[in-house]
Amino acid sequence: MTDNILRVAVPSPLPRLFDYLPPPGFQGTLRPGMRLRVPFGRTRQVAVLVELVAESELPRIQLRPALEVLDGEPLLPAELLALLGWAARYYHHPPGEVITTALPVLLRQGRAAQAQSAPLWQLSPPGREALADPALERAPRQRALLARLAAEPEGLRGDALRDLPDWSGTARTLLKKGWLIRSDAPPPAAPAGTPPELSEAQRAAVAAVVAALGGFRSFLLEGVTGSGKTEVYLRIIQAALARGEQALVLVPEIGLTPQLLARFQARLPGPLAVLHSALGDRERLNAWLQARAGQARVVIGTRSAIFTPLARPGVIIIDEEHDPSFKQQEGFRYNARDLAVVRGRRLGIPVLLGSATPALESLHNARRERYQWLSLPERVGGAREAPIQLLDVRRQPMDQGISQPLAERIQKHLDHGGQVLLFLNRRGFAPTLICHECGWLAGCQRCDARLTLHTQRRHKLICHHCGFEQAVPTRCPECAGVDLKALGQGTERIEQYLQQHFGRFGIARIDRDSTRRKGSLEALLEDIHAGRRRVLLGTQMLAKGHHFPDVTLVGIVDADGGLFGTDFRASERMAQLILQVAGRAGRAERPGVVVVQTHHPGHPLLNTLVRDGYGAFARATLAEREAALLPPFSNQALLRADATDAQRPLSFLEDALARALETGVQVELLGPVPAPMERRAGRYRAQLLVQAVARSVLHGFLDRWLPTLPACREARRVRWSLDVDPLDLL
Numbered sequence: 001m002t003d004n005i006l007r008v009a010v011p012s013p014l015p016r017l018f019d020y021l022p023p024p025g026f027q028g029t030l031r032p033g034m035r036l037r038v039p040f041g042r043t044r045q046v047a048v049l050v051e052l053v054a055e056s057e058l059p060r061i062q063l064r065p066a067l068e069v070l071d072g073e074p075l076l077p078a079e080l081l082a083l084l085g086w087a088a089r090y091y092h093h094p095p096g097e098v099i100t101t102a103l104p105v106l107l108r109q110g111r112a113a114q115a116q117s118a119p120l121w122q123l124s125p126p127g128r129e130a131l132a133d134p135a136l137e138r139a140p141r142q143r144a145l146l147a148r149l150a151a152e153p154e155g156l157r158g159d160a161l162r163d164l165p166d167w168s169g170t171a172r173t174l175l176k177k178g179w180l181i182r183s184d185a186p187p188p189a190a191p192a193g194t195p196p197e198l199s200e201a202q203r204a205a206v207a208a209v210v211a212a213l214g215g216f217r218s219f220l221l222e223g224v225t226g227s228g229k230t231e232v233y234l235r236i237i238q239a240a241l242a243r244g245e246q247a248l249v250l251v252p253e254i255g256l257t258p259q260l261l262a263r264f265q266a267r268l269p270g271p272l273a274v275l276h277s278a279l280g281d282r283e284r285l286n287a288w289l290q291a292r293a294g295q296a297r298v299v300i301g302t303r304s305a306i307f308t309p310l311a312r313p314g315v316i317i318i319d320e321e322h323d324p325s326f327k328q329q330e331g332f333r334y335n336a337r338d339l340a341v342v343r344g345r346r347l348g349i350p351v352l353l354g355s356a357t358p359a360l361e362s363l364h365n366a367r368r369e370r371y372q373w374l375s376l377p378e379r380v381g382g383a384r385e386a387p388i389q390l391l392d393v394r395r396q397p398m399d400q401g402i403s404q405p406l407a408e409r410i411q412k413h414l415d416h417g418g419q420v421l422l423f424l425n426r427r428g429f430a431p432t433l434i435c436h437e438c439g440w441l442a443g444c445q446r447c448d449a450r451l452t453l454h455t456q457r458r459h460k461l462i463c464h465h466c467g468f469e470q471a472v473p474t475r476c477p478e479c480a481g482v483d484l485k486a487l488g489q490g491t492e493r494i495e496q497y498l499q500q501h502f503g504r505f506g507i508a509r510i511d512r513d514s515t516r517r518k519g520s521l522e523a524l525l526e527d528i529h530a531g532r533r534r535v536l537l538g539t540q541m542l543a544k545g546h547h548f549p550d551v552t553l554v555g556i557v558d559a560d561g562g563l564f565g566t567d568f569r570a571s572e573r574m575a576q577l578i579l580q581v582a583g584r585a586g587r588a589e590r591p592g593v594v595v596v597q598t599h600h601p602g603h604p605l606l607n608t609l610v611r612d613g614y615g616a617f618a619r620a621t622l623a624e625r626e627a628a629l630l631p632p633f634s635n636q637a638l639l640r641a642d643a644t645d646a647q648r649p650l651s652f653l654e655d656a657l658a659r660a661l662e663t664g665v666q667v668e669l670l671g672p673v674p675a676p677m678e679r680r681a682g683r684y685r686a687q688l689l690v691q692a693v694a695r696s697v698l699h700g701f702l703d704r705w706l707p708t709l710p711a712c713r714e715a716r717r718v719r720w721s722l723d724v725d726p727l728d729l730l
Contacts, residue, residue, distance in 0.1 A: 003054045006030065006066060008047040009099040010040050011108070015706075017095055018047075019056040021065040033074025033081050035103075037067045037110060046110045048076065048099050050085070075113055075292070076102060077309050083343050084307070091724045092637075092702055093332050101332055102307035104285040115286045119182050121171055122155035127179030132530055141170045146179065147523035151262065155181075195267070196231060196380070205232050205374040210239040212350040213314060218341055220321075220366045221354040223376030224385055225583020229354045230260060232376070233317050234267050236352065241269065241297055245314025245349075249300040250336055252323035260319070261300065268298050275301030275308060303328060303336035306343065313347050316340050321353035321362060322576055327727045335725060356583060356614075357576040360625070363618050364632040386554065386585035386592035388578070388610045392601040400497035401489035401557050406595055407501065409553055414505050414534060418552030418590060421536040422498075423581045425561070426490045433461060433472070437481035444468050446682040453486050466681035494557065495537055502535050510538035540577060546584065554585040556596045563603055567729050568630055575609050575617050631725075635695045637702060638729065639709075640675070641720040642685040648714045649686035650674070655712040656705075657688060665701040667692045676729075683719075689729070 006020045020038055022030060030049060038047045044067060056063060076084075076099075084102055088095040100108055107113060123131075123146060130136060131146045144164055149156060164170070174180045198206065201223075209219055209232075223229045237247040251260065265272055273287040273296030290296035294311030301308065303326050318326070318337050326336045337353065344351035353362055353371070366373040379385060396403045401424070402410075410420050432450035433442040442451040444463040451461035453472065460469045475482055486493065495509045508524050521541075527533045528548065536542065536551070556578060563574060578596065585592030600606065609617040626633045639656060641649035653672030660669055668691040675685035692698035706722065709715060 003052040005053045005056050005060075005063065006036065006049055007051045007053050008036060008038060008049050008066075009096040010038065010045050010047045011096045011100040012040070012045075013094050013097065015092075015094045017050055019053075019058060019063055021060075021063050023066045023068055026069060028069065028072070030069065031074050032078065033076035035070040035075060035107065035110070037070060039064050039067060046070070046108055047096070048081075048103075050081065050095075050099070070110060071113060075107065075309070079343075079346055080307065080309050083339070083346060086342065087332075087334055087339060090699070091332065091334055092706055092722050093334075098332055101304065102309075104288050105281045106285045107288075111285075113285075113289060115289045120155040121149060122181040123149040124179055124181050126177075127174065130177075130179050131526060134532070141165055141167075142174060143523060144520065145170050145174065147520075147526055149180070150526060151522040152265075195234070196228075198231065198235070199228065199376075199378070199380055201376045201378065202228050202232050202235075202380070205376065206235045206239075208372065208374060209236045209315070209350055209352055213240060213243060213245075214348075215350070216345045216348050217350045218344065218365075218371045219350065219352045219374055220358055220362050220371040221352055221374045221376065222358050222363075223354065223356060224379060225356045225580065226379040226385075227356075227376035228380040229319070229356075229376060230263060231380075233319070233352070233354065234264070236315060236317070237268060237298060240314035243314060245312045246291070246294065246296070246310045247298045247314055248305065248308065248310060248316045248340075249298065250305055250316070250318045250326070250340060251300060251302065252320045252325045253302065264298065264300060271296050273299045273301075273308075275299065275305040277302065277304075303334075306336040306339050313349055315349055316344050316351045318351070318353045320355055322355045322357055322359040324573070324727050327725075329728065333721070333723045333726075335727075338725070357579050358618075360572055360618055360622055361632040364622060384591060386582060386594050388582055388594040388596060390601045390606070390610055391595050391597050392599075393597045394599055394601075400493050401597075402494070402497060403597060406555050406597060409593075409595060410502065410535070410555065413553040414502060416552070417550075419528070419531075419534045419536060419548060419550040420553045420555065421538075421542060421548065421551050421581070421584050422494065422555045422557055423538065423540075423542060424489065424491055424494055424557040425539050425577065426558075431490060432486075434485055435476035435479065435481050436483040436485050438476060438479040440476050440478040442473075445470075446679070448677050448679045452490065454492065465677070468681075489557065491537055491539060498535055498537060505535050506533035507535045507537065508533035510536065510541050512539070512541070540580075542581065542584065548584050550590065551584050552590050552592045554582055554592065554594045556581060556594070559596045559598045559606070560600055563600055563606065568625070568628075569727065571605050572621060575605070575614060575621075578609065579614055629691075629693065634691050634693050635698045636724075636726060637690045637698060638723040638726040639688040639690065639720065640685065640723065641687070641718045642680075642683040643714070643718040644683055645717075646678075646684040648718050649684055649720075652712050652714040652718045652720060653686050653688045655714070656709055659708045659712065660690075660701075660705050663701060663704055665704070666697055667701045687729075 004022060006022060007017045008020060010018050030052060032049050032051055034049045036047050036049055038045055080102065084099045088098040127146055128150060131150055136143045145167055171180060175182055205221055221229060221232065240247050271290060273291045275284060275287050288308060291299045292309040292311065299305060299308050318340050321337050328334050341351050365371045391403065391405060393403045413420050431452055433453050442461050444451050446468050447463055447465045449463055449465050451463055454460055454462050459472060461472055462469050476484060491509055491511050495507060498507050508528055510524055528536060559578060563571065582594040585594055605617060608620055641652045643649050650672055657669060657672060671688040672686050675687050678684055
């Protein structure tokens, strides 16, 4: 019997594939990876053909024919289809939703897999000069467009600019001034910049990975900030390109690293395909098709770019591999870093993970020789790593979270011509609003969380967990008192303090609120590098990928939040963030210093980090994890449930626990318990943690347990999901 039954992946929450017959009268060739339009219930869906089989569980007479074939050739290559199938099994997620993840939105909608060109807009040399003119502040739309294009040397097409107000009218105005260049042709190949001289450690790292090209091997590149990891990436990519191969580079948040993009564009031959969520649908499809066809020799993107089809894959690089944003936290909860290693093994190409502060799981893999460990222990160019000093703020007078000793150091560094960076990972004006008369605290109506006071632009109380907003009350809802006070510090409040004391030096606040509009981050960075803003303040957006050569003082306003977190990973993330922020100081000829304000200067892990470095901190933390049998010395899966009724999630999980105990397998079950933040966005949440020392034991248990869960009490009245290898237990 011929294999003429189509087994397809339909985007649905059902954990299975579906069988169809070919469309009536279809005479072409069907191959896995092609899209079909199929009837599904009362709807029509775009599906992906996974395999052709000879038999179905259903009688042939019950199979419905597909409606049409959308592609003349497979869009997803066999290796990528196999990876997606593996991911669906590993993360125990419906295969239809997993495979759909790999397709750009327009392809999911059934649109043709054809690239469409649009005029390319680039900044001219006079336009770059105009951007540095302070008078342009009076034309914010022109400034925003110029700043956006300044960060994209190869230019942008209109789809990537449509979020800017009246961008097309602004572009026509700037075109007449000679500040923009409009072209219908693809951007020319970037001129090869003069590469810097490599250090001995850089040469060794490049040589190790280049020698592995053409075969699979995993590498962990641990390099202190400023040690030249990006240059190592560039040399490896150039070697892969010389072999006629492509390179895939994953970064945590592409919108936060315009300098990295500019450097890649200046050194590597184009076109370079960029893939991230801020792109328009058409632009994302064009880049995806360029990568698939091999026209884009380098693909750089955020976590979903791991599913980009490549014509000639040669190497995969993951920058800042420790960053938790590589883990998808909703829906299909995959980890792009881990999938990169799996894909590299399947493709037979090397995978390089890079970070100044590697994840403890990666360090553990390196120590077990699963990864080859490469090290860049020193900064390039003779720059010295900035020393970290703990500043005991107990009994110190504080002004808006800034101690007097820190304020004095800020003044000293500014007087000597340096720039100062202050870090506080808490946006808004203050973490909450309190009534001084009765003690009422402004709480979210939908979450077990406090509302954050925002005073700039919106002047509202906002929940950072669900987005709920309300006006700031003039009287206390409990006692009608009028003495309402902002409690704690946020970046807006610190900015107010800085404007009062150091405003003449120019203040740049960089957080989610101040950079909400596209182009605003680029404009702020332009001001910083031009020296127009010498005091930098921000959240973790400032800790990632930025090069500020004039920063000589980094002040961490509050390091205590991560020392006593409820999640066992809190101290690891605290250490990574401190060192990532600290790495912004002293990156050029000027020496730098890092000052950490803390109420716990004797904390052992904090002292280990400051005195002995990240390696010693990691060893101590891994020893604690091993003693407690926590990851990476065990494997976890988290079953979550939520509902508008507080009891239903717990009832569902209790039934799930009973079914788990019936299996008799050797796993540890913890819970069910309410989530640390039980109510979020109006829904009550609970969770059940499954843990096993051996990964095979965990997945064997999940394979048998999960099919029983739809029959649990309340299963149809709760939303439930499974998170394999969870990074967030909150």
